[in-house]
Amino acid sequence: MGGLWSTMVLIILLLLLLLPLLRRRWFKFHGDNRMKKKTMMTSCRVPEGSWGWPFIGETLDFIASSRTSTPVTFMHQRKSMYGKVFRTHLLGKPVIVSTDPEINKVVLQNHGNIFIPSYPKSITELFGESSILRMNGALHKRVHASIGRFLKSPELKAQITTDIETSVKLSLDNWKNCDLVYIQDQTNQLTFEILVKVLMSLGPGDEMELFKKDYKEFIKGLICLPIKLPGTQLYNSLKAKERLQKMIRRIIEERLITYKTNDTTSNLAASSTTTAAAITTTASSDAIDVLLCNVDDRSDDDKCQPLDFVAGNIIEMMVPGEDSVPMVMTLAVKYLSDNPLALKQLVQENMDLKRQKANSGNSYAWTDYMSLTFTQNVITETLRLANIINAIWRQATQDVEINGYLIPKGWGVLASLTSIHMDEQNYENPNNFDPWRWEKKGIVASSNTFSPFGGGQRLCPGLEFSRLEISIFLHHLVTTYRWVAEKDEIVYFPTVKMKQKLPIRVIQDGSLIW
Ligand code: HEM
Numbered sequence: 001m002g003g004l005w006s007t008m009v010l011i012i013l014l015l016l017l018l019l020p021l022l023r024r025r026w027f028k029f030h031g032d033n034r035m036k037k038k039t040m041m042t043s044c045r046v047p048e049g050s051w052g053w054p055f056i057g058e059t060l061d062f063i064a065s066s067r068t069s070t071p072v073t074f075m076h077q078r079k080s081m082y083g084k085v086f087r088t089h090l091l092g093k094p095v096i097v098s099t100d101p102e103i104n105k106v107v108l109q110n111h112g113n114i115f116i117p118s119y120p121k122s123i124t125e126l127f128g129e130s131s132i133l134r135m136n137g138a139l140h141k142r143v144h145a146s147i148g149r150f151l152k153s154p155e156l157k158a159q160i161t162t163d164i165e166t167s168v169k170l171s172l173d174n175w176k177n178c179d180l181v182y183i184q185d186q187t188n189q190l191t192f193e194i195l196v197k198v199l200m201s202l203g204p205g206d207e208m209e210l211f212k213k214d215y216k217e218f219i220k221g222l223i224c225l226p227i228k229l230p231g232t233q234l235y236n237s238l239k240a241k242e243r244l245q246k247m248i249r250r251i252i253e254e255r256l257i258t259y260k261t262n263d264t265t266s267n268l269a270a271s272s273t274t275t276a277a278a279i280t281t282t283a284s285s286d287a288i289d290v291l292l293c294n295v296d297d298r299s300d301d302d303k304c305q306p307l308d309f310v311a312g313n314i315i316e317m318m319v320p321g322e323d324s325v326p327m328v329m330t331l332a333v334k335y336l337s338d339n340p341l342a343l344k345q346l347v348q349e350n351m352d353l354k355r356q357k358a359n360s361g362n363s364y365a366w367t368d369y370m371s372l373t374f375t376q377n378v379i380t381e382t383l384r385l386a387n388i389i390n391a392i393w394r395q396a397t398q399d400v401e402i403n404g405y406l407i408p409k410g411w412g413v414l415a416s417l418t419s420i421h422m423d424e425q426n427y428e429n430p431n432n433f434d435p436w437r438w439e440k441k442g443i444v445a446s447s448n449t450f451s452p453f454g455g456g457q458r459l460c461p462g463l464e465f466s467r468l469e470i471s472i473f474l475h476h477l478v479t480t481y482r483w484v485a486e487k488d489e490i491v492y493f494p495t496v497k498m499k500q501k502l503p504i505r506v507i508q509d510g511s512l513i514w
Contacts, residue, residue, distance in 0.1 A: 044406040047096060049078065049087035057089025066493040071390065075099050075419040085405050091120060095412035096405070099419035101426075101448035106402050107394055107415050108456035113137060117458075118395035118412055121226035122234055126218070126241060130309050131316040141457075143294050147317070148461035150290045156198070157366040157468060164194055164472045165364065172480050175506050180486070183333050184501035187326035187473070194469060195321055199287040199314050200251055211247060214240040215318065222319070223494045241315060248311035252288055287314060321462050323495065324388045328466070329473050330502050331386040332378060335433040336478075337485035337504070342378060342435055347478045349374045354479045369471040370464075377438040379470050383452040385433055388496050390418040392454055417451050482507045 052058035058074075065074035075097065078086045084100035098104050107115055116136050119127070127134050132143050150156060171190045175181045192212060196202050202211065221237025228234050284290045291310040336343040349372055357364060370376070394413045399406065407413060422430045426449040427437065453460035460466075486503040490496065 044401040044404055046406050046408065047085045047087050048082040049097075051087075051089045051094075055092070057092075057094075059090050059092075062088075062090055063493065067491075069489065069492075071492040072418050072422045075416050079419065090412065090414070093410075093412050094408075095414050096407050097414045097416060099416045099423070100403075101420050103402050103405070104392075104415040104417075104420065104451070105448050105455065107413055108392065108451075108454060108458070110394075110457045114397055114400050115394035115413060116397055118393045120223075122224050123222050125226060125228065125234060126221050126237055127316055128312050130312060132313050133316050133319065139294070143291070143313075144458065144461060146290050146294055147287060150284050150287065151198075151461050151465045154366075157465070160194070160198060160465070161364065161366040161369070161468065161472065163197060164469055165476070167194055168473050168476045172476055175481070179505070180503045181483075181506055182501040182503050184326065184330045184498050187329040188323075190473070191325045191329070191469065192322060195318060195325075197286075198465070199317060200248060201286045201288070202251070207247070211244065214243045214247075215315070215322075218244060218315065219319065219322070241312075244315050245308060245311040248288075248314050249307050252292070252307050252310055255288060255292075287317060320389070320460065321466070325466050325469055327388050327496055328379065328382055328386065328470055330498060331490070331496075332382040332470065332474060333477070333483075333504065334485065334488070334490070334498065334502055335382055335385065336378070337483070339433050342433065343478070345374050346378055346474065350475045350479050353475070366468055369468060369475060372471060372475070374435065375471055375474055376467070377435040378474070379467055380438050380450075381433060381435040384421045384427070384450060385431075386490075386496060387418040387421055387452065389452065389454070390492075390496075391416045392458075417454075420449055420451070423449075 050058065052061065062074050065071055078088070078097070079099050085096065085098050085103055088095050088097055098107065113136060117134055119134075124134065129135070132140065132147070135143070167190055171186055175186070192215075193204055193208060196208060196211060202208055217240035218237050221234050221240075224233040224237070226234060228238065284293075288310060291313055336346065353364075353368060353372060357368075392415045394415065396407045396409055396411055396413060398409045401407075420426060424430055453463045453466075483504040483506045486500065486505070488498050488500045488502050491499050
């Protein structure tokens with residue numbers, strides 16, 4: 001027995017000694033040779049960097065850094081060694097990481113459709129090929145533009161402003177009976193129902209609760225092992241998606257019957273054939289209407305049935321919006337709790353609007369909320385600092401040269417947003433919450449150095465809608481309550497969250513003397 005142990009210890013020691021050698025040989029063969037071949041064919045070069053360990057590359061370092069309070073360390077360390085663009089090996093493939101605003105801009109603009117979205121296997125399994133988050137080319141352009149037009153339309157903003165106000169006031173009203181309010185949970189509940197309303201006109205009730213339950217099961221599968229056997233998370237999430245799709249299909253079928261009854265068309269039926277022209281004769285009331293206009297435009301090799309195409313996309317469109325808006329609300333409350341001066345100025349600006357509305361007797365228009373300059377600066381600064389979506393993943397479909405760098409075909413590209421938002425060259429004292437910095441810079445929806453909503457071809461279509469929702473929440477919060485936040489901290493992995501869900505003690509105060 002003792003002999004067996006000594007042999008095993010010896011083998012482990014030998015392996016440990018040999019690992020660095022193996023590592024060099026592995027990448028000599030798999031990485032550097034490939035790079036050399038590519039570099040010889042062009043004057044551009046593959047960026048400098050390290051391949052890390054065999055098979056796992058630098059994945060563990062990347063994850064370990066994401067788990068700290070400074071997730072940008074991984075990028076900063078390599079940036080200082082290799083420059084703003086470097087190569088690495090993450091999640092099983094070679095990746096070019098860009099912390100350079102110019103390179104990110106070219107990748108996101110994606111002229112020539114060279115870069116396609118790239119996700120881990122569990123996500124591609126769950127999304128399906130016809131998802132807006134995966135589709136490319138002409139169909140993507142059209143669907144993206146239609147959804148963007150709908151979400152940005154003044155008609156939707158006017159209609160949804162009242163709905164958001166009602167939900168926010170209802171939610172805030174419940175807080176006065178609570179000892180501790182968990183902001184993360186409250187904002188999550190609030191924004192989920194608003195999003196579902198915008199996407200498919202479903203209101204609160206049993207069906208909403210069922211939808212929420214299945215949706216929560218569905219998203220658990222976005223970060224899990226890609227094993228699809230009964231009992232695994234991926235399997236359960238796919239089953240939840242089937243139930244969600246069934247529920248949405250039923251809503252669509254009812255919608256099509258309404259169209260038919262309203263005689264908007266002669267050949268619209270709850271079958272799989274729909275005509276865009278017929279639906280566009282009625283104004284879109286939600287994203288279902290918008291997507292129904294696009295089903296005829298799918299390519300021939302797209303096997304998905306039209307109703308499944310719409311239902312699937314409604315679910316997938318929830319993914320970028322569902323968690324991000326409540327997290328920005330939560331983090332704004334966190335930063336404001338830690339910065340009394342900023343909170344004071346925010347209260348003043350919002351109290352002025354409240355008084356003005358009370359004196360005139362007019363209701364709020366969506367433009368009232370969007371023209372609160374300091375409030376918008378608070379939101380912008382929260383988006384910069386919190387970086388809910390910290391990077392965008394793409395894959396190069398062909399060799400491409402950008403600013404003297406070669407990105408080989410098949411390699412991943414990680415356009416880091418966080419490292420640009422936290423770069424001293426772009427922002428003075430980048431770790432400070434400083435909404436006043438935007439008074440000098442001016443509010444920007446998206447620029448090379450500020451892109452929490454991405455950019456180019458896939459710039460978030462929910463950008464303005466999100467800002468409106470957050471503004472309404474902040475307005476009613478700071479003009480209704482004072483609060484004291486309990487100690488809490490931000491965690492960045494696997495997604496940005498508050499460790500304790502940000503508990504606060506609220507104090508209702510009509511006079512609001514801060
Ligand atoms: C603060 C809140 C939000 C943030 C920070 C955010 C961020 C982003 C980012 C960075 C992208 C680009 C992803 C890429 O290039 O691959 C994106 C895309 C997208 N977002 Fe948002 N988002 C937010 C809210 C919303 C909301 C509320 C909705 C829905 C109403 C939404 C719907 C979408 C959709 C559908 C896409 C995909 C666009 C496409 O691929 O063509 N987002 N979002």
